[in-house]
Amino acid sequence: MRAPMTPARLEIDGLSLSFGGLKAINDVSFDVKPGTITALIGPNGAGKTSMFNCISGFYKPQHGAIRFDGEDVTRTHPPLRAKMGFARTFQNIALFRGMTVLDNIKLGRHAHMKTNIFQALAYFGTAAREEMDLRAEVERDIIDFLEINHIRHMPVAALSYGLQKRVELARALAMRPRILLLDEPVAGMNREETEDMARFILDVKEEWGTTILMVEHDMGMVMDISDHVVVLNFGQVIARGLPGEVQQDPNVVAAYLGSGDPAALMKRLAAGTSGGAEAA
Amino acid sequence: MRIATANETYLADEALLRTRTQWAWLGLFALVLVAAPFVLNNYWLYLACLVAINVASATGLNILTGYTGLVSLGQGAFMAVGAYTVAWLSQKTGMPFLVNILAGGLVAAFVGILVGIPSLRVKGLYLAIATIGASIILQFVFLNWSSVTGGARGLAVRPANFFGTSLTTYFQLYWAFVPITVLMVVGAANLFRTRIGRAFIAIRDRDISAEVLGIPLLRYKLMSFAVSSFYAGVAGGMWAYFFRAVGPESFTIVESIFFLAAIIVGGMGSILGGIVGATFMTLVPEILRFGVELASPYVSNAGALLSPIRTIAFGALIMLFLVFEPQGIAEIIQRVRRFFHLWPFKT
């Protein structure tokens, strides 16, 4: 079996990011404890994806710090962060559509592989050995685990949305994540797919020992699987705590009401209390 | 023990050729390559050598443009660097063929890395123009660095010295060039079975998320430039041994366009595409010329009339491909393959 990783601690400290005059993130601080699932929620445009982009290094925050196991990574180049154990999925799936599922997953391991250009041109020897070890490991720990055996040779473009999301999780897992950032992992999925995904995320936490930070609008799912919830609104933290506490918080209810879609909110909250993901 | 067997299965699953049919085709192709020099006349041998040179260079450009998505119109200039290197070495040193060719590739690779530096900032058409700019500078160097390049007169190339034998006939050169090209094509195919090739494709398809996956963009873009221009340099070196003279007019922007057209017609991002594209672009004008010669007894004033028709037909063929088969000839081959795969006799 795979060796469990030591889960990482992520600290966000006084982070601010603006685009021109717009403060997408405004002095935000929170911790993600090792080996837990933390959910980052909030209405549309609250700054959740921007926060992910700061953590993975797309955006350069103007103020504040991001610390990974105590080490300041705020200015670390994205490929280096990948090597340190940052892995993420994207709100609007960023798979390589022309590649097969298998190649997409293998791509995730890039930073941990050693084959150089000369070995790659020759293939036989080092490159072949490394590729075969990777293949065996991907098959055993990821493809079986996420139940995507039947699609491994298919091009990603031919897959349903739900399966693509699963493949993106698979690729992130191939990165040997110590912290996994999931941007809306169940958006656009039906009930059954959502339950599967919730189960996979819980399994990753338990079996892989990975720290998980997740953005999600599906309140049922958030309430079921997260250990800790942080609520953003207009780039600021307006509440944080256990899922049950946050759900009752008047600030949170008001923020969602203010987002102009109270009916949707009530539905989400109702889904939360009736228990979204059974498998959890 | 179990892992070992599993790995062998995966090795078979990830082999370049997986089916018996594919092996049969490869065997047939190898047979043709070996038999060809014994049946072809000198003119066709000349063309076969030219095809080998062009396939090597087109495959290199395919790595850069087809697989990494970096459009380059500098392939001709990189070939020139390889050709000049070989010419200079052949005159100043008695070094053997293979050493000179390798040196041609390495010098071109180094120049390629320099030319590739803007690729971190500019893409697409802008990068293509930047590579034209670099070609102009190289052209200037070839013309004016007379002590090394021979200036406007260029350099003569001494015959290739292959383990004591000098290679002078097309028959001999064929046996030198074809194995080199085969090795380079296999190398390119291997590349895309490893992390390096996957990284190139990732950069082509979404360079920003490639970075988050742990791929340093600049390093891999420069690596792609290096490999691609190494291929061009080796091809240019073979070219020098083939034509035995190199000058500033040997490789112009037209050559660079030729190779870009070759991979577009053949199929970008497909190893087979580079091969068939370069072969097509090299042979079709000759085949058309052949047609013209057949027709000439029946047409009065044939020479004046048919030669422009041949040029126009060639240009029109390229345009037709772009319109009707933007994925290139490789895609047609895939379609034919799928058709026979579904053939009633084969399940």
Ligand SMILES: Nc1ncnc2c1ncn2[C@@H]1O[C@H](COP(=O)(O)OP(=O)(O)OP(=O)(O)O)[C@@H](O)[C@H]1O
């Ligand atoms: N690259 C950018 N340039 C300018 N403004 C941006 C950029 N990225 C995000 N923003 C703005 O920052 C704010 C926060 O956007 P963000 O995508 O982080 O929201 P979100 O919480 O992920 O929303 P959603 O739930 O809809 O995904 C929005 O007002 C958005 O328009």
Ligand SMILES: [Mg+2]
């Ligand atoms: Mg978002």
